[in-house]
Amino acid sequence: MRIGILGWDREETESVGLSHAGKERGHDVALFTLDDIALTRTDSGSEPTALGIPVRHFDVIVSRAELRPATFQADHERYALLSEVPGVTVLDPAFTYLTAECKLQGLHRLAAAGLPVAPTRSCGSLADVTDALDEWGPLVLKPSFGYGGTDVERVFDVRSDPADRAVVDRLFATYPVLVCQPYLPHPDGDVRITLVGDEAVLNCRRVPAGGGLWKANIMQGATSVPFEADEELLDVSRRAARLMGITIAALDFLPSPDGYRIVEINNTPGWYFVDEEEQRRICHAVLRFVERTV
Structure with missing residues (x-):
């Protein structure tokens, strides 16, 4: 199978790990970014390419794209070009990705479906x-x-x-x-459920660093500890990911007097903060899903 990894960048842990996992599983893999996508002239007109490779040559493209604020319009246009090639499966295509990126739209959609969302x-x-x-x-x-x-x-x-x-x-x-x-107090951190399709590949609690810091975000100094999610929380996560059409999803929950509430859904979740063996396991879970799907 010929697989494209649309990476956040060329060095991102997850993008590089997916590329390595694909090659370990015997696939022909190319890692590229939005900057590598172009509309290239051909004898019959034009066609989208990535790294100079016609996109039609790929069987599937796994996206971890970054739509950057400074180049948002151009990034989205290149992503859309990539997503509209007949016969090429994109996980996930530009429209699905953009909808998931919008927190207001995503939370509204989840709430309208009756899922437990934090008041927004x-x-x-x-x-x-x-x-x-x-x-x-x-x-x-x-x-x-x-x-x-x-x-x-x-x-x-x-x-x-x-x-x-x-x-x-x-x-x-x-x-x-x-x-x-x-603001929902969470001194013990939030809960993140990471899914690949319906498979929960990483469940953790993200604990704020303390000392006046309250954000449960790894990039903001929080630490990750394993979390044993019950079936109800997993079911809510799966329903939310299916509703949004996201293949690789992470649901962030905070405790409230009425139980756990979704505060955010993410479509390019990271797993760089776990050890290398765990990273490899998650990357192979993504590739198994790709093989089953395509």
Whole structure:
């Protein structure tokens, strides 16, 4: 089988690991990025290529693409070109990927399906944030598109606390609309369920670093510990991933008085923080899914 790995970049642990796993399993594998995709002229017109290889030559492309803010339109266009070649399976295609990248749209879709989602609204102004504070108390604000905990902020009082007001002003200077959720305390961390298809390949609790740090994000200093997920949590995760159409998905849950609530769904989850043998196991799980699917 000829497999393309659309990598986050050429050095990303997960992208490189998937490339190695594919080769170990006897496949012809090419690792490329969005920057390597072009529309190339041919005798009969034009066709999409990746690293100069016609995309039609691939059987399947596994995507870990990064749609970068500074080049978002060009990145999405190249991704869409890649996703529209007859006979080539893309896991996942550009439309599915973009929908999953949008936190507001994704959470709304999950909530409409009756899944346990943390209360969520959009905020487009300081007045919106003030209304949410009056309703929910302390809030978490974040961009609808983003990763790694960047610009995820907690605010308590924008009326009398200049620091909180400055945080909100800074966010609105960068993003026209913010995702707004009530702050759910999680001193023991959040829960992340990582799926490949219906298979739970990595269940962990991400514990904040402490010392005033509250973000349960590995890139923000949190640590990962194994977590024994019950069947109910796994079922919710699978239903959410199927609903969004995501092949490799990670569901982030926080505890609430009503049980665990989904706060985010991710379509390019990382596993770089586990040991090399675990990384290899997850990469081979992805390739097994590809072999079954294609």
